[in-house]
Amino acid sequence: MSRRAAGGRLAARWIALDADHWLEGGEIVWSAEGRIVSVRRARKGTRLEDVAVMPGLVNAHVHLQLPALAQRPESFVPWIGAVLAARAASTAADERRRIGAALVALTEEGCLAVGDIDSTGTSTARLAGADMRGRCYRELTGFHLDRAGARALLRERPTLPRSRAATAGGYSPHAPYSVSAELFRAAVATRAPLAIHCAEVPLEQQFLRTGRGPFAELLARLGRLPPGFRAPGMGAVRWLERLGALTTRTQLVHCQELERGDVARIAQSGAAIVVCPGTIEYFGRTPPPVPKWLAAGIPVALGTDSRASNTGLSLRREMARALELWPGLTPVQVLAMATTNGARALCRPGLGRLRPGGHADFCTLPAQATVAATRDAVVASGAMPTAVWVAGTQRVRSARPRR
Ligand SMILES: [Zn+2]
Structure with a gap:
């Protein structure tokens, strides 16, 4: 392994493109600017490090700033209440500490890009000075907002400016039960990449169809149910399609409760889906049909979601889960979900792969006898890298x- 002022090179037994x-x-081989110059077969006689070089992993959905909950609420709507309370009890300094610790832990495990949801502005400020790649989505909520209110909210919440930081910017209109039609339309009109929690629980679909149930009660309690509100009368995916929110720049998170025709709708739109195995386990949910989605051509990526619904933010653990x-998924498919599909879900298609011109972001692991064994050590056993390069x-x- 050598490093030169003009960049560096590493010859290895295996390299995963x-x-x-x-x-x-x-x-x-990479340049002093940290870009890959070439990645190719080594010349005969080159001394090879006995390692595998792999691209950085992509955690496509995380809330770096959210804390773990002291207790696990019994169902989803009380869980939302507990998250809001925990968030209100956190100071900006608490959030910065959590984000900083998470960035260190993610880098150590070779996860070098995130799709982070920022509900307070702390992540946007912290990521502006970090070398974590990916996208920071400013969260938008406001079920009560009309057109003027939606525009005012967008002005209040700037995203990361383009090309200044390693992390790019975007918006996260939170979910169809917490964002008004006008706020969705305003977010879509910015043409920024979007991250939307979608069809997460049956109650969400019930609320969108009928306007009734625990979500209506929660919104009324928060003073956010507009007078004369009428439900869209359709499920979440159709509603998002109607609002113009299903595009190639959109990632839909969870999609537990898709309805007839939704898979085709999503596949046709070019939107990505992000699933969070730890969150599925936390709530004891039935795993949605990911192999079927992949077969339909939908880029399905992996995320950890937050500490409030997971035991940690390790993407290596999510691959094993x-x-x-x-x-029915192969280790190749799972590794693609944790790399190139994640990059696709963040609209950062150069990430999660090693190609000339791309960032020299990679890690090394002990080489096994075969590619399959090396890949299994990472995907099934969560092997930790021996070195990480950003x-x-x-x-x-x-x-x-380490493991
Ligand atoms: Zn989330």
């Missing part, structure tokens, strides 16, 4: 391989 394409006896929840600079180097 992406989940599916691996070089045996490969060499990656994904294999358990969906035994923009061609080594950030993490452990003395010995």
